[in-house]
Amino acid sequence: xxxxxxxxxxxxxxxxxxxxxxxxxxxxxxxxxxxxxxxxxxxxxxxxxxxxxxxxxxxxxxxxxxxxxxxxxxxxxxxxxxxxxxxxxxxxxxxxxxxxxxxxxxxxxxxxxxxxxxxxxxxxxxxxxxxxxxxxxxxxxxxxxxxxxxxxxxxxxxxxxxxxxxxxxxxxxxxxxxxxxxxxxxxxxxxxxxxxxxxxxxxxx
Numbered sequence: 001x002x003x004x005x006x007x008x009x010x011x012x013x014x015x016x017x018x019x020x021x022x023x024x025x026x027x028x029x030x031x032x033x034x035x036x037x038x039x040x041x042x043x044x045x046x047x048x049x050x051x052x053x054x055x056x057x058x059x060x061x062x063x064x065x066x067x068x069x070x071x072x073x074x075x076x077x078x079x080x081x082x083x084x085x086x087x088x089x090x091x092x093x094x095x096x097x098x099x100x101x102x103x104x105x106x107x108x109x110x111x112x113x114x115x116x117x118x119x120x121x122x123x124x125x126x127x128x129x130x131x132x133x134x135x136x137x138x139x140x141x142x143x144x145x146x147x148x149x150x151x152x153x154x155x156x157x158x159x160x161x162x163x164x165x166x167x168x169x170x171x172x173x174x175x176x177x178x179x180x181x182x183x184x185x186x187x188x189x190x191x192x193x194x195x196x197x198x199x200x201x202x203x204x205x
Contacts, residue, residue: 009107012041013100013134015084015093017049017169018064020194021071022186024167026078028139031162032112033077036137041112042100043068044081046091059199061085066197070189094129101133109134110158115146118157122149131155176200 014029021043029041045065049058058064065082072078083099084091097109111134113121118138121127130136131152138157140146141164148157167185175182177200182191194200 009040009104010036010038010110011100011104011107012036012038012110012112012137013044013081013093013097014041014112015044015046015081015091015096017046017058018043018068018071019059019169020064020172020186020190020199021068022167022169022172022190023184024165026071026075026187027165028112028114028162029078030075032110032137032139032160035160036110036158038077038110040077040079042079042081043072044084044096047084047088048090057202063193063197063199067190067193067199070193071187073189092125094124094126094133097130097133110137111135112137112139114139115141118146118148121151128152173200 012029012032014025014032016025018025025043029043032038033041045061045068047061062085065080065085068080072080083096087095087099093111097111100109101107111130113136115138121136124130136151136155136157138146138148138159139162140159142161145159151157172182172185176194
C-alpha cells in the first residue's frame with residue numbers, strides 16, 4: 001500500500017475465507033466504505049482460516065485470492081488483500097493489522113465483521129491487539145441491531161446497516177457441484193475463475 005502524504009487514509013479490513021466470494025460480500029464492502037467514508041476496503045483472504053479448517057475442507061488460498069481479485073476488479077475502493085497468504089501459517093487479524101500498520105503507519109484502520117464474527121470476537125487470538133489497532137465495525141441488518149459483546153477496555157463498536165442478502169457460501173459450493181445457476185449470486189469474473197480452475201468439483205469443499 002502507498003504511504004499517505006495528506007490526511008490519514010481510512011482503511012477498512014474485511015477478512016474472510018471467501019470460499020467463494022459472492023455479492024453479499026461486495027454489498028457489505030461498498031456500503032461500509034460509503035457510510036464510514038473509507039478510502040479503501042481490503043477484502044483480506046485468510047491463508048489458513050483456523051476457525052473453519054477443522055470443520056470442512058477449504059479451497060487453496062491462491063484460488064480464493066484469484067476469486068476475490070476477480071470479484072473486486074473494476075469496483076472503486078475495493079482491493080483484494082494477500083497479506084495473510086504472504087505471511088503463511090494460520091491467519092490472525094491481530095498479526096494482519098500489525099503488518100498493515102507497518103506498511104502504512106499513518107493510516108486509520110477499521111476491522112469489519114458480520115454478526116457471527118462479532119458474537120465470537122472474544123474467542124479471537126489476541127483480541128485486545130485488534131481493538132488497540134483498529135476500530136471495530138459490525139454490520140447490522142436494517143432495523144435489527146445485534147446484541148454485541150463488550151469490547152476490551154473503553155473501546156466501542158461502530159454499527160453500519162447494510163442490505164441483507166440471503167446468500168450462503170455453503171449453498172454456492174453445492175450449486176457448483178449440482179450444476180445449478182450461479183448468475184447474480186456470484187460476480188461473473190468469479191464464476192469464470194471457478195470454471196477455469198475446476199473449483200468445488202470434489203464434493204462441495
